[in-house]
Amino acid sequence: MSDDHHHDDDHDHDDDPVARRNALRAEALESILVEHGLVQPDLIDTIVARFEQDIGPLNGTKLVARAWVDPAFRARFVADAWAAAEELGLATGPGHTPIVVLENGPGVHNVVVCTLCSCYPSALLGLPPTWYKSPPYRSRVVREPRVVLREMGVAVAPDVEVRVWDSSAEVRYLVLPERPAGTEGWTEAQLASLVTRDALIGVARPAVPRD
Amino acid sequence: MNGIHDLGGMHGFGPVAVERDEPVFHGRWEGRVLGMVYQMVGFGWLNIDAFRHGIERTPPVDYLRLGYYGRWLAALERVLVERGVLAPRQVDARCDGTIIPAPPLPALPETMAGPFERTLERAPRFQVGDPVRVLVAGPAGHTRLPRYVAGRRGIVTRRHAAYVYPDSNAHGRGEDPQHLYNVRFDATELWGDAGEADAHLHLDLFEPYLKSA
Numbered sequence: 490m491s492d493d494h495h496h497d498d499d500h501d502h503d504d505d506p507v508a509r510r511n512a513l514r515a516e517a518l519e520s521i522l523v524e525h526g527l528v529q530p531d532l533i534d535t536i537v538a539r540f541e542q543d544i545g546p547l548n549g550t551k552l553v554a555r556a557w558v559d560p561a562f563r564a565r566f567v568a569d570a571w572a573a574a575e576e577l578g579l580a581t582g583p584g585h586t587p588i589v590v591l592e593n594g595p596g597v598h599n600v601v602v603c604t605l606c607s608c609y610p611s612a613l614l615g616l617p618p619t620w621y622k623s624p625p626y627r628s629r630v631v632r633e634p635r636v637v638l639r640e641m642g643v644a645v646a647p648d649v650e651v652r653v654w655d656s657s658a659e660v661r662y663l664v665l666p667e668r669p670a671g672t673e674g675w676t677e678a679q680l681a682s683l684v685t686r687d688a689l690i691g692v693a694r695p696a697v698p699r700d
Numbered sequence: 701m702n703g704i705h706d707l708g709g710m711h712g713f714g715p716v717a718v719e720r721d722e723p724v725f726h727g728r729w730e731g732r733v734l735g736m737v738y739q740m741v742g743f744g745w746l747n748i749d750a751f752r753h754g755i756e757r758t759p760p761v762d763y764l765r766l767g768y769y770g771r772w773l774a775a776l777e778r779v780l781v782e783r784g785v786l787a788p789r790q791v792d793a794r795c796d797g798t799i800i801p802a803p804p805l806p807a808l809p810e811t812m813a814g815p816f817e818r819t820l821e822r823a824p825r826f827q828v829g830d831p832v833r834v835l836v837a838g839p840a841g842h843t844r845l846p847r848y849v850a851g852r853r854g855i856v857t858r859r860h861a862a863y864v865y866p867d868s869n870a871h872g873r874g875e876d877p878q879h880l881y882n883v884r885f886d887a888t889e890l891w892g893d894a895g896e897a898d899a900h901l902h903l904d905l906f907e908p909y910l911k912s913a
Contacts, residue, residue, distance in 0.1 A: 511770045512729035517794035518777060519732055521786065525802055527745065533735025540734070541724045586814070587860075604708030604846050606752055607768070616734075619726075620718045622768045628710040631848065634887075635896050640715060651899040655708065658844045658880055658904035659816050659863040 545615040546686035548579045549663060553689070554681035557668040566590055570663060574613060585612050591654060591691075592665045598645045600638060600691030601654045601662045602630045608656035610663050614689060621690065631655060641692045664691040671697045701753075701840050702847060704760035709848040709891070730769040737776055744808055746779050749870035753842035754779040818877035820862035825907055826881055830856045833913035834883075834905065842870035845909045849901070852889050853913050857902065858882035865906060879907040 522528035552573060556563035566573035570588035574580040588610045591599035603609065604627045609617040620626050630637045634651045638644070645651055654662045666688045672680060687693035707713075725731040741748055754775030755763075763771055780786045784806045793800040826832060836851045837843065844866050860880040868876035883905050887895030 507766060507770060508727055508729075511733075511766065511773055512727055513795055514777070514791055515729040515732050515736075515773055517791050518773065519736060521790060521794055521802065522736060522740075525785070525805065527743070527785070527805075528736050528739050532739055533732055536735040536738050537725070537731035541731075545724075587817075589858075602708075604848070605705055605844065606755065616724055618719070618722055619768065620716050623713075623716065624707050624710075624764065625713040625716045627707040628713050629716070631708045631901055632891055632894070633896060634899055637716060641718065647897065649898075651896065653899065653901050655846065655901060655903045657846055658866070658906065660860055660880070660882075660904050 540616055549614050549689040550681040550684035551577055553665055553684045554677045557680055558677055586661050588661045588663055590663055590665050593667050597650045599652045599664045600634060603656040604631055605657055610661040643694050664689055666695050669695050669697050701756055702838055703756045704763045705756045706847050708846045733769045733773045737772055747869055749842060749866040750779055751775060753870040816864040817861045820877050824859055824879040826856045828856055831913040832856055832910040834909055843867050848890055849903055852885055854883040854885040856881045857884045880904055
């Protein structure tokens with residue numbers, strides 16, 4: 490890769506010295522590791538493509554929509570998220586980090602964070618957004634979750650318990666949001682379109698768009 | 701370690717900045733770094749715990765300044781130099797267009813890329829419903845015990861499986877598997893009067909972090 494520059498999509502950072510420095514060092518390190526035979530550049534391409542194209546929040550939106558329309562599937566999803574993903578053809582191989590499904594309900598709102606690093610159900614939902622990995626979110630959501638949720642657009646009523654899940658070890662967490670009112674008779678695909686990545690983290694609430 | 705990465709509960713970082721329609725990677729280099737890390741971990745050159753500890757040891761100012769994948773890059777370089785895979789300053793030299801010869805490749809360490817679940821003969825010490833208190837440990841090395849729960853009292857709400865113990869594995873001291881529990885804390889137990897009403901924190905904590913309360 491050392492002779493083969495691809496800076497076209499780095500333009501956003503051309504004026505950012507830190508990003509320039511990181512890009513330069515990444516290229517230097519990659520060229521060394523490739524020369525050592527320790528890293529295969531085309532395997533990097535494959536990994537990048539997998540996260541850019543194959544794995545993403547769409548997987549979670551499909552699982553949630555199915556859970557909303559099929560109570561038996563919902564029970565299986567909550568009992569074993571990976572088995573449910575496999576059932577929908579969304580699992581990508583064995584040996585995944587376990588995922589616990591957190592059910593929002595009338596009296597409880599769940600929200601997920603990783604204060605120590607960036608733990609997230611990445612194998613199912615893709616890579617977490619930058620805000621999830623940022624010091625403001627990681628520092629604040631454990632101390633003042635209702636304030637942070639309100640800032641991000643979710644007002645949690647005082648009589649609703651907030652549960653903050655700090656993914657500090659080997660288990661990852663995914664929020665199963667409540668099905669919004671006004672969606673009776675909707676198809677699974679229509680329902681899935683209401684579920685966002687942020688709703689799967691717990692910082693958004695699916696809602697029917699108002700015209 | 702009691703480092704800058706242990707952010708839970710710190711003040712002063714300001715509002716959460718949300719980027720609309722954020723791309724998966726903001727520059728090509730971010731994906732290259734992720735792909736390198738996945739391969740070096742996947743092929744066994746470093747385990748994930750050692751990599752995380754490498755990130756934690758990024759000097760605090762750099763940790764905040766370099767950004768997420770910048771920290772990954774710094775950690776990868778640091779750990780590979782420590783392992784003898786890279787010569788010190790080999791990347792600096794490459795950036796300047798000079799070549800420092802690579803050291804002879806060390807033997808591939810026997811590390812694993814996962815899964816991390818293990819069968820443990822030893823029975824778990826705690827059951828669901830048990831009150832527990834988190835130790836005040838503060839080790840200088842790697843740990844998955846955030847400082848904001850140190851010394852605090854909670855209730856075991858879930859017993860997970862046993863897993864490779866990151867506190868040991870990060871330092872090449874073996875897997876030393878431990879039982880893992882989810883422990884629930886009242887917000888006021890953690891933050892005193894500043895804790896929000898009817899808010900609870902749930903953390904996965906390894907057995908050595910806990911004692912009966």
